[in-house]
Amino acid sequence: MSKYNDLYTYIRKQITDGQIKNGAKLPSVRKAGALFGVSRTTVQNAYFALAADGFIISEPQSGYYVSYHKAKQSLNKSEKEKNTPEYDFKSGSADRESFEFDLWRRYMKSALRHDDRLLTYSEPQGEEDLRNALSDYIREKRNVTASPDRIVIGAGVQSLLGILCSLIDKKSTASFPDRSFIQGASLFEDYGFDVRYRYKDAKIIYVSPSHMNARGDIMPNKRRIDLVSYSAKNGSLVIEDDYESDFQYNSVPVPSLYALAGGENVVYLGSFSKLLLPSIRISFMVLTEELAEKYSENINRYNQTAGKTEQIALCQYIRDNHLKAQIRKIRRFYTAKAKAFAALLSKEFPDSEVEISENALQIIFTHRFCKNPKIFEKHGIAVLIEKCENDTVTLILNTGAVPQNRFNDAVEALKKAIL
Amino acid sequence: MSKYNDLYTYIRKQITDGQIKNGAKLPSVRKAGALFGVSRTTVQNAYFALAADGFIISEPQSGYYVSYHKAKQSLNKSEKEKNTPEYDFKSGSADRESFEFDLWRRYMKSALRHDDRLLTYSEPQGEEDLRNALSDYIREKRNVTASPDRIVIGAGVQSLLGILCSLIDKKSTASFPDRSFIQGASLFEDYGFDVRYRYKDAKIIYVSPSHMNARGDIMPNKRRIDLVSYSAKNGSLVIEDDYESDFQYNSVPVPSLYALAGGENVVYLGSFSKLLLPSIRISFMVLTEELAEKYSENINRYNQTAGKTEQIALCQYIRDNHLKAQIRKIRRFYTAKAKAFAALLSKEFPDSEVEISENALQIIFTHRFCKNPKIFEKHGIAVLIEKCENDTVTLILNTGAVPQNRFNDAVEALKKAIL
Numbered sequence: 001m002s003k004y005n006d007l008y009t010y011i012r013k014q015i016t017d018g019q020i021k022n023g024a025k026l027p028s029v030r031k032a033g034a035l036f037g038v039s040r041t042t043v044q045n046a047y048f049a050l051a052a053d054g055f056i057i058s059e060p061q062s063g064y065y066v067s068y069h070k071a072k073q074s075l076n077k078s079e080k081e082k083n084t085p086e087y088d089f090k091s092g093s094a095d096r097e098s099f100e101f102d103l104w105r106r107y108m109k110s111a112l113r114h115d116d117r118l119l120t121y122s123e124p125q126g127e128e129d130l131r132n133a134l135s136d137y138i139r140e141k142r143n144v145t146a147s148p149d150r151i152v153i154g155a156g157v158q159s160l161l162g163i164l165c166s167l168i169d170k171k172s173t174a175s176f177p178d179r180s181f182i183q184g185a186s187l188f189e190d191y192g193f194d195v196r197y198r199y200k201d202a203k204i205i206y207v208s209p210s211h212m213n214a215r216g217d218i219m220p221n222k223r224r225i226d227l228v229s230y231s232a233k234n235g236s237l238v239i240e241d242d243y244e245s246d247f248q249y250n251s252v253p254v255p256s257l258y259a260l261a262g263g264e265n266v267v268y269l270g271s272f273s274k275l276l277l278p279s280i281r282i283s284f285m286v287l288t289e290e291l292a293e294k295y296s297e298n299i300n301r302y303n304q305t306a307g308k309t310e311q312i313a314l315c316q317y318i319r320d321n322h323l324k325a326q327i328r329k330i331r332r333f334y335t336a337k338a339k340a341f342a343a344l345l346s347k348e349f350p351d352s353e354v355e356i357s358e359n360a361l362q363i364i365f366t367h368r369f370c371k372n373p374k375i376f377e378k379h380g381i382a383v384l385i386e387k388c389e390n391d392t393v394t395l396i397l398n399t400g401a402v403p404q405n406r407f408n409d410a411v412e413a414l415k416k417a418i419l
Numbered sequence: 420m421s422k423y424n425d426l427y428t429y430i431r432k433q434i435t436d437g438q439i440k441n442g443a444k445l446p447s448v449r450k451a452g453a454l455f456g457v458s459r460t461t462v463q464n465a466y467f468a469l470a471a472d473g474f475i476i477s478e479p480q481s482g483y484y485v486s487y488h489k490a491k492q493s494l495n496k497s498e499k500e501k502n503t504p505e506y507d508f509k510s511g512s513a514d515r516e517s518f519e520f521d522l523w524r525r526y527m528k529s530a531l532r533h534d535d536r537l538l539t540y541s542e543p544q545g546e547e548d549l550r551n552a553l554s555d556y557i558r559e560k561r562n563v564t565a566s567p568d569r570i571v572i573g574a575g576v577q578s579l580l581g582i583l584c585s586l587i588d589k590k591s592t593a594s595f596p597d598r599s600f601i602q603g604a605s606l607f608e609d610y611g612f613d614v615r616y617r618y619k620d621a622k623i624i625y626v627s628p629s630h631m632n633a634r635g636d637i638m639p640n641k642r643r644i645d646l647v648s649y650s651a652k653n654g655s656l657v658i659e660d661d662y663e664s665d666f667q668y669n670s671v672p673v674p675s676l677y678a679l680a681g682g683e684n685v686v687y688l689g690s691f692s693k694l695l696l697p698s699i700r701i702s703f704m705v706l707t708e709e710l711a712e713k714y715s716e717n718i719n720r721y722n723q724t725a726g727k728t729e730q731i732a733l734c735q736y737i738r739d740n741h742l743k744a745q746i747r748k749i750r751r752f753y754t755a756k757a758k759a760f761a762a763l764l765s766k767e768f769p770d771s772e773v774e775i776s777e778n779a780l781q782i783i784f785t786h787r788f789c790k791n792p793k794i795f796e797k798h799g800i801a802v803l804i805e806k807c808e809n810d811t812v813t814l815i816l817n818t819g820a821v822p823q824n825r826f827n828d829a830v831e832a833l834k835k836a837i838l
Contacts, residue, residue, distance in 0.1 A: 004532075048529035052735040054548055060740070093539040105531045108728070110467035112524045113423070120512040121697040129473055155574045155700070155724035162581055166609045186720045190585045192611060278540040279727035281574070301605045305574035307726040308698035309527070316471040321479075 086380035126153025155305035216357035505799035545572025574724035594621035635776030
C-alpha cells in the first residue's frame with residue numbers, strides 16, 4: 001500500500017466515524033504534509049482520491065471541505081460492498097497481482113499528452129495505428145492474417161456484435177452454444193434473428209472455442225476442423241469469440257478457427273478485459289472481406305465507442321511488447337493459483353473429486369452434499385453450482401478474483417458449508 | 420507548444436528526413452537531456468510520444484531505436500493529413516484553446532490511481548458516483564429531475580439509442596427531423612422501426628432542440644410546448660437529444676422538453692464530446708420511470724461501453740465544479756470566434772449576407788456565385804453548401820475547428836474560390 005493510500009484511509013475513517021464534521025475544512029496541502037510528515041504530492045493524491053470518492057469537495061481558491069451528503073452516498077456504497085460475497089468464485093474481476101498498474105498508468109499518461117489527437121473524434125473504425133498493431137499482433141499470436149482495414153475496434157464485444165448484426169442483410173438463424181452469453185443472444189434477437197441453442201444448422205454460428213462452457217472446456221482440433229468445413233459447406237458464418245484463448249492449460253496450442261478456415265466465413269473477436277483490466281473497454285473484430293467492404297460503404301453509420309486515450313495507450317503498450325509479457329505473466333499466475341487452490345481442496349477434502357479445467361481458470365469440485373445449496377451464500381461464498389443431486393454437489397470455482405492469501409479462509413468457509 | 424513537443428517534432432523530422440537511419444539507437448534519456456539542455460522528463464515524454472506514433476520502439480533494458488517500418492505507417496498517415504482540408508468549416512473537432520488539458524490530465528491521473536475500482540468491470544448502468552453527480556448536474560442545469568437509477572451511461576449517444584431500441588417492445592414508427600443523423604435513423608431501422616422524416620404523427624419522435632438543423636436553429640418555446648403536449652396526447656415518446664444546449668447565443672435560456680413534460684414520455688440524452696473533448700466517449704440517457712424499470716429487469720443483457728477511468732475522472736471533474744466553468748468558457752470562446760469571423764467576412768465581402776446561427780456555432784454566408792461548388796475543395800476549404808442556385812451560394816461555416824490565427828488566410832482562400 002502506498003503512502004497516499006494510508007493517508008486516504010486514515011482521513012476517510014475520520015470522516016465516516018464523524019471525527020471530522022461535515023463542512024469542516026481540511027488542513028491545506030502544505031499544512032497536512034507537515035502534519036503527517038509526508039510530501040505535498042502525497043497529500044494532494046489523498047485529497048484527490050477522497051474528492052473522487054465523494055468524502056470531500058474542493059472549493060477553488062479556498063480549500064478542501066468534508067462533504068457529508070456525498071460521504072453518506074459512499075457509505076451506502078460500502079454498505080453494499082458488505083453484502084458482496086467474501087469469497088467470490090464467480091467474479092470476472094482481476095487479481096491486483098495480475099497487472100502492473102504503474103506500467104499502464106505510464107502509458108495512459110503518455111497517451112494523454114497527445115493533445116492534437118484528443119481534440120478530434122476517433123476514427124469510426126478505431127485508431128489506425130492501433131489497428132496496425134493489432135493486425136501484427138493477431139497474425140503472430142493466432143495466425144489470424146487480416147489487413148488493418150478489416151479490423152473494427154469497439155467498446156466491448158457486444159457493441160461489435162451490434163455492428164455485425166447491422167451488416168448482415170438476411171436476419172435468419174443464429175445459434176449460441178448455451179444461454180450463458182445473454183448479451184450476445186438477446187442482441188441477435190433484437191435484430192430479428194431466430195436464435196437457437198446448441199443448434200448446428202444455423203446461418204450464424206457463435207462459438208467461444210477457448211471457453212466453450214462454464215467448465216472452461218476448450219474445443220478440440222478435430223471439432224474445430226469439423227465446424228469450419230461444415231460451415232463452409234453450408235455457407236454459414238462462424239463468429240469466433242477467442243476470449244481466454246491465452247489461458248491454455250494444456251501446452252499444445254489450438255489453432256484459431258479463423259486460421260483453419262483461411263479467413264473465409266469466419267469473423268474473429270478478441271478483447272483485452274481479461275488480459276489487462278476488466279475496466280479497459282477495448283475489443284476488436286476481424287471482418288470477412290465481404291463484410292469489411294459493406295462496413296466501409298456504410299462507415300458513416302457508425303461511431304467509435306472505445307475511448308481514444310485508451311486506444312492510444314494500448315497501441316503503444318502492444319508495440320513495446322508489454323502485451324506478450326503480460327499474457328505470459330497472467331497465464332503463469334492464474335494457472336499457479338488454480339493449482340494451489342486445487343491442491344488445498346484435495347488436501348482438505350480427501351474424499352472429494354478435484355479437477356482443473358482445460359483453460360486452467362476453473363476448478364471443478366465434486367463432494368457429498370445433502371444440504372440446501374443456499375448454504376454457500378450464507379457462508380459468504382459466491383460459486384457456480386453445476387449440479388446438486390443424488391447427495392452430491394459439483395461446484396465450478398474460479399479462483400481468479402480470490403486473493404491467494406484468502407485461500408485458507410475460503411476453504412474453511414467451504415468446509416463449514418459442506419460438512 | 421511545450422518543450423517536449425519541440426523535441427518530439429525535431430527528432431521526428433530527423434527520422435522522417437532519414438537523418439537518423441532505421442534501427443539506429445537514440446541517445447539515452449540522460450544523454451539526450453544533456454545534449455538538448457532539457458530535463459530528463461522532457462526527453463522521456465518526447466520518446467514516449469515518438470514510440471506511440473510509431474517512429475521509435477523501446478527495447479526494455481536496452482534503449483530506444485528508430486523503427487522505420489512503423490515510421491512509414493505514420494508517414495502515410497501524415498500523407499493523409501495533407502489531404503485533409505486546410506480550412507475545415509465542417510469538422511466537429513475542438514479548438515485546442517477551448518480546453519484545459521492539464522486540468523483534465525490531472526483528473527485522469529487521479530482516476531488511474533483507483534486500482535481497486537479498475538480491477539472490476541464497470542456497472543452495466545455506469546458508475547454509481549458518476550450517475551449521482553450527473554443527476555445533480557442536470558437538475559441544476561436543465562431542470563431535469565431524475566434519480567441516478569434512471570440514468571444510463573454509455574459510450575456515445577448511438578450505443579444508448581441501441582439500448583433504448585431494445586427496451587421498446589412495439590417497433591412501430593420513429594421520426595427524425597432530417598436525414599443528417601444517419602447513425603440514429605439507421606439504428607432504428609435496424610431494430611425494425613418504420614423511420615420517417617419531419618413526420619409528426621410517429622410513436623417515437625427524435626429531436627435535438629438546441630441544434631434542429633445544419634443552420635443550428637434552436638427550437639422556440641412555443642414549439643417545445645406544442646411538441647410536448649402533442650406527444651402526451653398521442654402517447655408518443657420524445658427523445659430529446661440536448662447536445663449543444665450549452666451553446667445558446669440568445670441569452671434567454673430555453674427549457675428542456677423533459678422539464679416541460681415533467682419527465683413524462685421524454686427520454687433525455689446528454690453528452691460531453693462537445694463540452695470537453697470529442698475523444699471522451701461518455702454520454703448519458705435519462706429513461707422514463709417505465710423504461711427504467713424495464714431496463715433494470717433486463718440489466719444482465721447490457722454491458723457498460725464507457726471506459727471506467729474516464730467515468731471516474733469525469734465524476735470528480737463535475738463535483739469540483741469544473742464542468743460549469745468549462746461550459747461558461749467555451750460558450751464565450753466559440754461565440755467570440757463566430758462573431759470575429761462573421762465580422763471579417765462582412766468586411767471582406769461587403770455585398771454578402773452574413774448571419775450568425777442561433778446556437779452561435781455556425782455562420783450562414785450568402786454571396787453571388789456562378790462557379791462549380793467543387794471550387795471550394797480545390798482551395799482547401801471544407802464547408803457545408805446549403806444552397807447553390809440562381810447565381811448565389813449559401814454556405815454554413817462552423818468556425819469551431821479553425822484556429823483564429825488562420826481566419827485571415829481562410830478568408831483569402833474563400834475570396835479566391837468565390838470571386
